[in-house]
Amino acid sequence: MQTLRIKTPSTDGAERPRARPERDLLPLLAGAATAIGGVGAVLALADVDSPLRGPFTLFFLFAAPSVAIAAALRGLAPFGRVLVSVAGAITVNMLVAQGMLAVHHWSMHGGVAAVTALSALVLLLVAVRRLRRRTARERTS
Known part of the structure; x- marks a missing residue:
């Protein structure tokens, strides 16, 4: 029996492994969603008469609580996290x-x-909880 080995690219700086495209796309989509949600909130609070006010505000009203709830549920599987965060946003x-x-x-x-x-x-409570965990870990190490 013969063992086949796959060569990995060298890390001498000449040639770097390429990142997967979906990993590059996630921050872009997150930034676009944040911008759309922010514009929706500003349009609604400033009472600007624009045809984009309705859809962007609706997006903000569902996205803001969804993101906050999803941040609090980091231990869940991705599908369950999405499902619970959307249901939580509707409930909020x-x-x-x-x-x-x-x-x-x-x-x-x-x-x-x-x-x-x-x-x-x-989101503030999630950030405080993570900060407490980090400082507790640093004290024990």
Whole structure:
């Protein structure tokens, strides 16, 4: 029996292995989604009369809580993480709308601001939790 070996490219600087295209595309898509969401929030809060205000604001209202919830669920499998984060985003939006309607203070600006605040709070809590874990690891090592 003969063993076949696959040569790996040398790392002497002359020739570098090429990155996979999907790895290069993910940061670009994340940046575009952030820009679209940010523009949607600004258009909604500034009350700009634009045909892009509706779709971009709707994208922001689903993307902001989804990203925050997905960041909190790093241990889940990718498909489960996406499913739970989208369901959580829908739930956050519905609870914000229901709460604002219940207290008779419904407004588009208030809804966007409330969803933004809740999403930012979840992201802040995730960042604090990661920072605590990192400092605990550094103390034990």
